[in-house]
Amino acid sequence: MSECAGTLGAMTASDSNHPASPTQADSRERERGRRRSMFVAAFGTVVEWYDFSIFFYVATTLTKEFFGDQTDSLLLTLGVGAAGFLFRPLGAMVFGHLGDRIGRRSTLIISAVLMAISMLGIAVIPNYDTIGIWAGVLMVALRCLSGFSVGAEYTGIMVFLMESAAPGRRGLAASWAAANSEVGALLAVGSGALLANTLSPEAMDSWGWRLLFVLGALLAILMVPLRSMMEETETFKRLQKAEKEKKDVGLERSPLITAILEQPRAIFVAFLISSIGSVSYFLNITYVPTYIEEVAKVPNSGSLALGTVAAVVAIIVTPFFGLASDKFGRKPALAALMVVFVFTTIPAYVLLSNQSAGIAIAGSAFLAIPAAGWSSVAAAMVPEQFTGTSRFSGMAIGYNVATVLFGGLSPLIATALMSSTGITLAPAIYATIVIVVAGVPTLILARSMGKKTLAEVDADKHLVPA
Template sequence: MSSDRKASTAVPTSRRRQSMFVAAFGTIVEWYDFSIFFYVSASLANTFFNGDDGSLLLTLALGTAGFIFRPLGAMVFGHLGDRIGRKSSLIVSASLMAVALLGIAVMPGFDTIGIWGGVGVLVLRCLAGFAVGAEYTGIMVYLVESARDGRRGLAASWAAANSEVGSLLAVGGGYLMARYLSPEDLDAWGWRVLFLVGALLAAAMVPLRRLMDETDTFTEVKDTAENTERSPLITVLRSHPRAVLVAFLVSSVGSAAYFLNITNVPTYLETTASIDSSTSLWLGTVAAGVAIVITPFAGVASDRFGRRPVFILLGIVILATTIPAYMLLGGGAGSTALLGGALLAVPAAGWSAVAASAVPEQFTAVGRFSGMAIGYNTATVLFGGLSPFVATWLMNVTGSPYAPAWYAVAIILLAGIPMLMLFRDRAQVPLDEINSGVRSG
């Protein structure tokens, strides 16, 4: 590490910690946004599609549409993040998220403007997907580049932990609305309050992010010839295709585990186990709380023992528990469903925690934001946003309540095995060496 860099990181220690805290807070809003849509999908179906046959599947498809726009946002914001800075990209992203969430909160329903309400939600959902195209990845990059060597796993796990906080706020808010409002009031205005809360959280991020300091890594490479002569995205795709592929594979496992084994559980309980909304959302709240507690321990373990061993352990646990956990969910009883939810949530959250540092470490400084954003968001579209829709469709087609479990296992095997073969464990490699490509790890 150069003396200049040592000086730059030694002086603003308190400001750097403040910046890391503000950055990590952004994942709360992102995951609140995308989780709340699925948690109140039944109310959205009644509001915008009149609760007709197939309306729930159509609503889930709208939720999926937002994910489809994430790669486009990843290309745009990834380029901006590598060219003009991590901080500026995250400020613009937060502003667009606030607009999208507020727009959905005030969108008139089917009774007022017919199908155009659903069309409006589709457009705003796509805007939200575009806005967060590099949100989570940008935050992970920022935390990894701001952390001390040997603590990157713990620091980046903040992003994963806060994503669980966002999901917890979403499922907890949904539970409170379902618990204390009648189904008619929940459909009429209750769900709108939840989206309004998300809009306020996103708006609050804009002034907070203006207080952030840019990372030293970006400051050092922003004016280099490699970063200015051509697009950072083109640079990373040409120079580091393996890193992009690893980012995609790691995120494929994480997305399938997260969206099928955490986000989709309340909806699964309502439709399959005939558990009422308030009970299913309460079970989801408890499971999310357990996942939050587990997340930093997974980050610390990956710092101490390496990313690969922890990935292997978590992968085995996910494969071993997914099908039995879904059987427990299908039992219908509160205690068994709670155990099933915890068995699904804990390893899924642990995988996300390790991935938060492991994926950025696959890239050198130039193109890190772009390459990670593309790999992560492509996987999120295919195996994240599409998963609740595909799982519901598979259950309808096969008639099996365990179709989501088999689908999750298939994705985890197909993506996890090649990922472990290609993955470079760089937990013990100094960031300066990773940035310059001195060691492949």
């Protein structure tokens, strides 16, 4: 995280060594507040993605604990994970409206509180042997609360970083949302691997997994005081001022309605970009340990180790893709990544099932790099599709609907396809098809605004491709 803070700080002008006037001192204080706010915002994605990653990483254990160890129980557990994602759009609509109305900061504070409640609840509920079917019912309810709460998270953080970044550095700044999501995934898989290798299998299945959710709850609780120190973005301050002066009639109605009526193309493009980001992240990184356990019959500790490799690779490469999108443009970066996806996804899955640890590690890395790259570029490109008036609301719709269909449901679909067809490469084939079908219209319809100032992005009322 110190590296993240240093990078974010490098995006801003350095402080002078000369004595400052009161005006200069105020300016420096605002600059320090902006840096601090960006650091806290970037750190927030750690918690969100830790939450969802840890659920899928310990899916086989949760299956035994809450649904009994039956033949189709894994599908049921993955379905519960998907159920949480179904509540993301609802949370997105609620929090998107709040984010455009009461502010980005206040909305993210509320979200952190709800995440803490959901993870702590999962950590303490009794298992199937104790309360029977009610264990599964409580699990579903808490996953739905978690899904609702994170409707504000990733979109809100992308908006905050993009609106707070220095000119010409929005790609790098927003990429830290993607990088820290991988930190969350790494923390999840790393802590899971540590416990799996420290505790006996019996202890891990009995109570060890609960410690993972306690850790997540503590991280979410920590975010509450940190986010209270964040400062609102200049874009939201301008919106507040315009609302008071009633200069924009669009501010008189719901930001959600404004997004649907005035920015439908931006919502659709956000959906397309996020569809590829979701399917690649959840199948190429998060789903890897479960896939290896099911196909190659690798023990839980070994599969989590490969998941750790994928997360580390993703963290390392993500900022570089953000920089590349600032330098060469968003669309060229996405086009190059599409080519890599198409030609490497299926071969990389072949490597995953190899009995050689070195070859399997190479497969994990090949899957992680383009997935991380796409998330990095999308972190700035998606919010750039919208003007400031309803950016939070519009993004919340497009991003979260895509996350439901191609994120939370992807592990379930992949497992079901393998079960019904007997084709072990079904997840790779499915991911490749989604990438092609969503990627081509993305390159046609999306506007590339990386070289524009934030004021130009916010002022573009027509939202035509650039």
